[in-house]
Amino acid sequence: MNVGQKLKTVTQTCNYIKMNNNLKIKLHLAQLVVWLFLLSGSFTFAQQTSGEATWIWYPGDFEIDLANKMQNRRTERGSFFPVFWKTDSHYNLVDFHKEFDLSEPEEVQIAVEGKYNIKIDGKAIPGFPDNIIMPAGHHKLSLKVYNQAHVPAIFIDGQTVKSDKSWLVTFEDKEWIDQSGKVSDQSGTTWLQAGSANLNSVQKLPSNYALPVKPLNPVDSQKTELGTLYDFGKETFGFIKLEGLQGSGTVAIYYGESKEEALSIANCETLDHLEIYETSATDSILELSKAFRYIQIVTSEKVSIQDVSMLFEYADVEDKGSFKCSDERINEIYEVAKYTFHLTTREFFIDGIKRDRWIWSGDANQSYLMNYYLTNDSPTVERTMVALRGKDPVTAHINTIMDxxxxxxxxxYDYYLYSGDPTFIKQFYPRMQSLMEYCLSRRNENGMMEGLAGDWVFIDWAEGLSKEGAVSFEQVLLARSLESMSLCAEIAGNPEDSSKYDALAKELKSKIFETYWDSEKGALVHSVVNGKPKDNVTRYANMFGIFFDYFNDSQKQAVKNKVLLNDAVQQIVTPYMRFYELEALCAMGEQDYVLDEIRAYWGGMLDLGATSFWEEYNPDKEGSEHLAMYGREFGKSLCHAWGASPIYLLGKYYLGVKPTKPGYETYDIKPVLGDLKWMEGTVPTPNGKIDLYCSKKEIKLNSDEGTGNLILKSKSKPKTNHGTFVEIASNTYALKITPHTEYLINYKAL
Structure with a gap:
């Protein structure tokens, strides 16, 4: 069976699974589906080779459709658990075209997902051909595709005529004809560049996309009072495989990120109950993937299982960044953060792999930043941003959450800064604009964002945190969003919008300080309720104001001392906001303090046996208290995307690498060792990497692109084998870094 036949069989089998009520047959068919994907090769979003054909579609449609499929796989104790927000669908009729100049006639292969017609220079070709001859000369090839069930997509492959992102697409061509049959010369159609995910083979149908899998075995098993407990050694994700399943009766599988959860038949978050009919020994793979470290399998008397394994499901993204240092504790934390990041990097950047398995914008924002310092995988960032935004009209905030x-x-804008690619902004600027106008429409009479009916003001999981009134944190985020909109409008070629959003940002920033800044407290107060500022101070707006550079120097020092280093201000207990709190402290030069916090906070989870980092960690809790959340005994996620933040902190604030112009055209390197004796690492760039080794006496440095600015604090002027250091402040020196040059620098760390 060739790959195409396998995929056709997969489609037919999936449809039969939906229609068949016999669970025994469902198990066998689900096994067949998974193994056919294995045998047909992994569906990875590999980079497209120049001149290679790829499947294309209307931009954003594949991402929205894939997100719908992924997010609606969530179950809780066997029940379907759908998302809380509006879901959109793909356009079901899409027009594709491109113009070509051919020196000679060319045979072109055509594959389409949907019902279609093909035109050359506006003349339709009869039927549904899977190959055509394009004549020599200048010609326009057009396809119009209809598909209600799946995303309309095409794959065109000839010697030079190939489908790729340069094709233009629309969901409404706005053509019209006059009484003579002449087609209009001007239709007013908006054409966009085609979307793609680099599915570079005709057999890799977009509708059949699935992550690759690989087999894994448990590291231990033991009998329990009711069945058998299997330990896979660490947090994992995939499909359970029951080997040599035979008999007639029931199989119950109880999943657990902890042993306690897997053993709790009444309270584990996820489970499977199977009815097995009379069968001889066979291997069966469960239909839905799950997150777990442990599983407890309980069978009825007449059912037996010879062995248990799993198919580990993963996103095939490559590590391009790295970090290692003199402190093995930090190294261990970094490695577990990496593993956490990879587990939560799937078709999209999701929050946690056990409970939600959804795409949350706040969680994803942190995953993007970690990504830039580890895998630098632009397609996953774009897919996630498109899926989160969905389509117009805007009827609610993303994920229903204001922030x-x-x-x-x-x-x-972060994506543009790290990638240098303006395409996303140019394509999706109208969706940015409509979402921003929705946000602006939710302001109160004072021009502040305030939660209205249907708005979830989240901020953070923190006991007793007030969300009432106009919260300063939301205003700080809105000001930064308006600044981002101004920059994006300029990139999209809309200078009037750019000026408008810039003026709104400046006006709001002025209001923020007039309304919330308390000079005696040395901080922005938390909220304004009924027009009156409250007395309480929280960390949120204040720490964002630091790395947004909204404070002057004296205000920054006040915030650092009176808020960030003040234990009397309510503490943060989620890795989510620890991420930003520690970033603010790093931005203030508190790397020694931050290293101690990383050792204590993330190290505290390791001391409790964590193999991935959690949704929340409170060192004051004991025993099984660490597993509970949301009023449920095992409600807490023990593998949560926002737990992997050391990846970003160590790359940006210790190796000290960050772009200063889009795509690392220019960048800064400000290495800070803190209390480390040495560190080394790699930061990926769009077309290469930056390698750095730093001790208290020596730096080795090499980069592949852009112009860098190395900034060092040294007791005396550093010595370098290339270029010349310039003193820019007391005991602070700068060196211009050019690509493809091995720098060896000697200095005396302060």
Missing amino acids: YSLYWFLSI
């Missing part, structure tokens, strides 16, 4: 809409704006 999550605002994080989305921040993430877009």
Whole structure:
């Protein structure tokens, strides 16, 4: 069976699974589906080779459709658990075209997902051909595709005529004809560049996309009172495989990120109950993937299982960044953060692999930043941003959360800064604009964002945290979002919008300080309720104001001492906001303090046996208290995307690498060892990497692109084998870094 036949069989089998009520047959068919994907090769978003054909579609449609499929796989104790927000669908009729200049006639292969017609220079070709001859000369090839069930997509492959992102697409061509049959010369159609995910083989149908899998075995098993407990050694994700399943009766599988959860038949978060009919020994793979370290399998008397294994499901993204240092504790934390990041990197950047398995904008914003310092995988960032935004009209905030809409704006300009690619902004600027106008429509009479009916003001999981009134944190996020919109409008070629959003940002920033800044407290107060500022101070707006550079120097010092280093201000207990708190402290030069916090906070989870980092960690809790959340005994996620933040902190604030112009055209390197004796690592760039080794006496440095600015603090002027250091402040020196040059620098660390 060739790959195409396998995929056809997969489609037919999936449809039969949906229609068949016999669970025994379902198990066998689900096994067949998974193994056919294995045998047909992994569906990875590999980089497209120049001149290679790929499947294309209307931009954003594949991402939205894939997100719908992924997010609606969630179950809780066997029940379907759908998302809380509006879901959109793909356009079911899409027009594709491109113009070509051919020196000679060319045979072109055609594959389409949907019902279609083909035109050359506006003349339709009869039927549904799978190959055509394009004549020599200048010609326009057009396809119009209809597909209600799946995303309309095409794959065109000839010697030079190939489908790729340069094709133009629309969901409404706005053509019209006059009484003579002449087609209009001007239709007013908006054409966009085609979307793609680099599915570079005709057999890799977009509708059949699935992550690759590989087999894994448990590291231990032991009998329990009711069945058998299997330990896979660490947090994992995939499909359970029951080997040599035979008999007639029931199989119950109880999943657990902890042993306690797997053993709790009444309270584990996820489970499977199977009815097995009379059968001889066979291997069966469960239909839905799950997160677990442990599983407890309980069978009825007449059912037996010879062995248990799993198919580990993963996103095939490559590590391009790295970090290692003199402190093995930090190294261990970094490695577990990496593993956490990879587990939560799937078709999209998701929050946690056990409970939600959804795409949350706040969680994703942090995953993007970690990504830039580890895998630098642009396609996953773009897919996630598109899936989160969905389509117009805007009827609610992203994920229904006010702050999550605002994080989305921040993430877009970050993406441009780290990738240097303006395509996303140019394509999706109208969706940015409509979401921002929705946000602005939710302001109160004072021009502040305030939670209205249907708005979830999240901020953080923190006991007793007030969300009432106009919260300063939301205003700070809105100001930054408006600044991002101004920059994006300029990139999209809309200078009037750019000026408008810039003026709104400046006006709001002025209001923030007039309304919330308390000079005696040395901080922005938390909220304004009924027009009156409250007395309480929280960390949120204040720490964001630091790395947004909204404070002057004296205000920064006041915030650092009176808020960030003040134990009397309510402590943060989620890795989510620890991420930003520690970033603010790093931005203030507190790397020694931050290293101690990383050792204590993330190291505290390791001391409790964590193999991935959690949704929340409170060192004051004991025993099984660490597993509970949301009023449920095992409600806490023990593998949560926001737990992997040391990847970002160590790359940006210790190796000290960050772009200063989009795509690392220019960048800074400000290495800070803190209390480390040495560190080394790699930061990926769009077309290469930056390698750095740093001790208290020596630096080795090499980069592949852009112009860098190495900034060092040294007791005396550093010596270098290339270029010349310039003193820019007391005991602070700068060196211009050019690509493909091995720098060896000697200095005396302060």
